[in-house]
Amino acid sequence: MSYYNEMYEGSRVREPYARLSQWVETMPADFRQMKQAEAEALFRRIGITFAVYGEGGDPDRLIPFDMMPRVFEQSEWRKLERGIKQRARALNAFLRDVYGRAEIVRAGRIPARLVYQNEAYEKAVVGVVPPRGVYSHIIGIDLVRTSKDEFFVLEDNCRTPSGVSYMLENREIMMRMFPGLFRGNRIEPVDQYPDLLRRTLESVAPAKCHDRPTCVVLTPGHFNSAYYEHSFLANLMGVELVEGADLFVDGEFVYMRTTQGPKRVDVIYRRIDDPFLDPLCFRPDSMLGVPGLMDVYRSGGVSICSAPGAGVADDKAIYTFVPEMVRFYLGEEPMLQNVQTWTLWKDDDYRYVMEHLPDLVVKEVHGSGGYGMLVGPKSTKEEIETFRRKIEADPGNYIAQPTLALSTCPTFVAEGLAPRHVDLRPYCLCGDRIELVPGGLTRVALREGSLVVNSSQGGGVKDTWVLSE
Amino acid sequence: MLSRTAANLFWMGRHLERADTAARLLDVGQRITLLPNTASGYQNEWNSLLQASGTASLFAEKYGEISQENIEEFIFFDRDNPSSVMSCIERARESGRIVRTALTSQVWDALNVAYQDLRRIEKTPRDKIDTASLTDFTTSHTSTVRGAINATQLRNDGWHFMNLGYGLERADATARLLDVKYYVLLPRIEFVGSGLDTYQWQVILRALSAHRAYHWAYGGDITAGRVADFLILNGESPRSLITSLYEAVWNLEGLAKRYGETVPTNARDKAREVLSRLQAHDIDMVFDEGLHEFLTWFIGEIGTISTLVHEDYLLGGS
Numbered sequence: 001m002s003y004y005n006e007m008y009e010g011s012r013v014r015e016p017y018a019r020l021s022q023w024v025e026t027m028p029a030d031f032r033q034m035k036q037a038e039a040e041a042l043f044r045r046i047g048i049t050f051a052v053y054g055e056g057g058d059p060d061r062l063i064p065f066d067m068m069p070r071v072f073e074q075s076e077w078r079k080l081e082r083g084i085k086q087r088a089r090a091l092n093a094f095l096r097d098v099y100g101r102a103e104i105v106r107a108g109r110i111p112a113r114l115v116y117q118n119e120a121y122e123k124a125v126v127g128v129v130p131p132r133g134v135y136s137h138i139i140g141i142d143l144v145r146t147s148k149d150e151f152f153v154l155e156d157n158c159r160t161p162s163g164v165s166y167m168l169e170n171r172e173i174m175m176r177m178f179p180g181l182f183r184g185n186r187i188e189p190v191d192q193y194p195d196l197l198r199r200t201l202e203s204v205a206p207a208k209c210h211d212r213p214t215c216v217v218l219t220p221g222h223f224n225s226a227y228y229e230h231s232f233l234a235n236l237m238g239v240e241l242v243e244g245a246d247l248f249v250d251g252e253f254v255y256m257r258t259t260q261g262p263k264r265v266d267v268i269y270r271r272i273d274d275p276f277l278d279p280l281c282f283r284p285d286s287m288l289g290v291p292g293l294m295d296v297y298r299s300g301g302v303s304i305c306s307a308p309g310a311g312v313a314d315d316k317a318i319y320t321f322v323p324e325m326v327r328f329y330l331g332e333e334p335m336l337q338n339v340q341t342w343t344l345w346k347d348d349d350y351r352y353v354m355e356h357l358p359d360l361v362v363k364e365v366h367g368s369g370g371y372g373m374l375v376g377p378k379s380t381k382e383e384i385e386t387f388r389r390k391i392e393a394d395p396g397n398y399i400a401q402p403t404l405a406l407s408t409c410p411t412f413v414a415e416g417l418a419p420r421h422v423d424l425r426p427y428c429l430c431g432d433r434i435e436l437v438p439g440g441l442t443r444v445a446l447r448e449g450s451l452v453v454n455s456s457q458g459g460g461v462k463d464t465w466v467l468s469e
Numbered sequence: 470m471l472s473r474t475a476a477n478l479f480w481m482g483r484h485l486e487r488a489d490t491a492a493r494l495l496d497v498g499q500r501i502t503l504l505p506n507t508a509s510g511y512q513n514e515w516n517s518l519l520q521a522s523g524t525a526s527l528f529a530e531k532y533g534e535i536s537q538e539n540i541e542e543f544i545f546f547d548r549d550n551p552s553s554v555m556s557c558i559e560r561a562r563e564s565g566r567i568v569r570t571a572l573t574s575q576v577w578d579a580l581n582v583a584y585q586d587l588r589r590i591e592k593t594p595r596d597k598i599d600t601a602s603l604t605d606f607t608t609s610h611t612s613t614v615r616g617a618i619n620a621t622q623l624r625n626d627g628w629h630f631m632n633l634g635y636g637l638e639r640a641d642a643t644a645r646l647l648d649v650k651y652y653v654l655l656p657r658i659e660f661v662g663s664g665l666d667t668y669q670w671q672v673i674l675r676a677l678s679a680h681r682a683y684h685w686a687y688g689g690d691i692t693a694g695r696v697a698d699f700l701i702l703n704g705e706s707p708r709s710l711i712t713s714l715y716e717a718v719w720n721l722e723g724l725a726k727r728y729g730e731t732v733p734t735n736a737r738d739k740a741r742e743v744l745s746r747l748q749a750h751d752i753d754m755v756f757d758e759g760l761h762e763f764l765t766w767f768i769g770e771i772g773t774i775s776t777l778v779h780e781d782y783l784l785g786g787s
Contacts, residue, residue, distance in 0.1 A: 044581075044585065044625075045581060120547045222563070222566055234570045235569060235570040239630065246472070246473050256470065258471055258730070258785065259471075259472055259630075260732055
């Protein structure tokens with residue numbers, strides 16, 4: 001299989017990479033190693049680390065940072081941006097619909113079963129319309145590229161997509177280490193993201209809030225692997241980072257415990273999952289949430305971002321219908337394409353997939369983080385057979401996709417630059433407006449030939465540039 | 470400010486100061502044991518040191534035998550000892566991590582570097598480390614953090630809580646270090662006024678980095694009365710009980726002023742009362758009362774103030 005190389009066309013350097021190419025060529029190897037060590041030391045000092053569940057070892061592991069940036073031209077970015085915003089509008093329209101009259105189900109465009117029997121469908125919020133009708137306020141859309149003009153959406157993340165702190169810190173560190181690069185290239189800034197996020201949150205304050213809204217970031221606590229990001233965002237937005245125990249419900253509002261007594265909270269950017277939000281409504285054993293929170297939410301005393309139940313829009317079964325949503329709600333043709341997907345609960349699809357397992361990627365419908373998936377072409381016969389038995393046991397739990405020819409981007413390895421596969425996660429903000437900063441998180445599969453970019457599976461990150469005109 | 474944030478800032482201050490104290494304790498012990506003519510070998514000295522820091526029984530349980538290596542391990546590295554340098558720095562960093570949003574990047578940076586360096590030292594073979602360098606390591610890192618706090622933190626309520634933690638802990642620590650002198654001397658009252666006595670007072674001064682300061686302040690010979698005066702009642706001495714308590718009062722006043730009348734001020738009122746009692750003392754009264762008895766009273770009062778801080782501010786008023 002041949003892969004689209006984002007920097008080289010044969011031996012010719014593509015235009016957006018011209019200056020970077022010079023930069024690499026004139027960089028002595030020992031200088032590069034020195035800078036790499038410097039970058040690592042910076043990350044460790046800042047304290048950006050990432051805990052990997054179930055792997056033991058160093059709890060303060062770093063995500064490997066690759067110094068070679070990934071570059072988009074302004075025109076390429078414009079196209080992506082339009083597609084992402086369109087998709088974000090459709091996803092929110094879908095959520096509003098399925099917690100309301102469910103026209104899309106009535107019209108027979110999406111099977112009722114996939115919506116109402118979905119674990120993420122929250123009966124507790126049926127009929128509740130959050131401010132501005134926005135359910136998912138931060139949507140992370142994972143994109144892969146297969147050629148100059150072809151991008152595919154790999155998945156949508158409508159709940160609490162993480163990684164935006166890496167987007168910001170990668171840039172920060174690159175600017176600190178290589179200021180010359182930024183003077184020579186005209187690179188669109190991304191550091192307005194926290195301000196945009198704060199504005200987005202404030203714009204969805206409940207109607208009962210009459211003053212400037214008080215926003216907070218709700219974290220499960222400092223043992224969570226993304227805690228760094230929670231504190232980082234709270235800090236840059238200038239809002240409090242709270243844990244469940246810092247909040248309590250009194251009457252029709254939510255308050256936080258402060259040194260000066262209770263203070264009312266209007267908007268909660270939560271980084272904990274639905275089942276843990278409120279032990280009175282969901283899991284009674286949850287210590288992370290706030291008892292009574294859902295009652296306040298339903299009566300419009302507080303906004304929760306993303307809204308409880310937003311997850312129904314982003315699992316891998318619903319994913320296949322997103323292009324349909326775009327047509328149904330917006331009356332437009334989708335600008336971003338889905339990857340062809342076989343759903344194993346359909347007999348035809350099942351038969352095809354089982355016959356072609358070695359060529360396909362198979363994923364669990366509710367899985368994430370690169371766990372519980374099979375990459376056919378990269379697996380041994382035994383691995384494939386083991387996976388086959390898992391599918392047979394519960395076909396409804398799986399979808400399959402062709403193995404995509406993911407684009408590569410030159411990446412520093414021991415011997416110098418070498419192509420490695422990348423994806424892209426931009427972060428789309430939905431409030432009174434729909435916005436996104438020019439850039440996103442580029443994840444790179446550091447192992448040669450690997451197509452799995454998840455940080456829990458040996459993936460790294462890169463700074464992502466959008467060149468201005 | 471969130472009550473939890475305030476609590477973490479308060480305890481971050483306390484733990485940093487406590488790490489500093491542990492290192493100084495190690496230094497005092499080390500120097501006292503270098504004396505040639507202690508009657509029953511250095512075992513007693515170390516034991517009194519552990520007594521003063523309130524960890525003697527924990528040590529006996531875990532190590533039994535007193536040796537230089539065991540003591541060093543216990544006071545510096547041992548995570549089972551809640552007052553060890555390792556425990557304190559780790560907990561201070563943990564508090565800092567929880568309240569990252571309330572710290573400047575310089576403060577977090579300093580705190581995190583201290584922790585990372587400490588973990589590196591922990592992996593070094595013990596025979597490659599000497600006690601003096603451990604003390605230096607600690608005081609230099611805790612000073613860097615303190616400096617970053619003073620240079621970069623907003624002068625807001627969080628700043629008051631951090632400094633309140635520092636102040637109360639320092640008052641407590643100086644009292645305890647002074648009490649070491651009592652424990653060391655107790656069995657051999659005939660030493661009072663001897664060369665050994667003077668040397669021990671010198672060691673205490675040195676451990677509080679106050680050796681030179683003392684000479685600037687008093688000049689002349691080192692006497693028990695003057696050293697005690699310097700470390701208890703002298704308002705110029707940076708680690709004296711009165712200075713530390715004054716800092717605590719100042720920060721509590723700051724909070725009371727900032728928060729206004731709706732928030733209780735029991736901690737402030739108590740701290741004021743203890744301060745005015747200190748101010749009414751002169752050093753002869755302290756010795757008449759009995760140095761040990763006086764210090765015990767003082768340590769108790771600091772504990773009470775700390776409890777009141779929790780009740781006034783850290784429970785969230787719900």
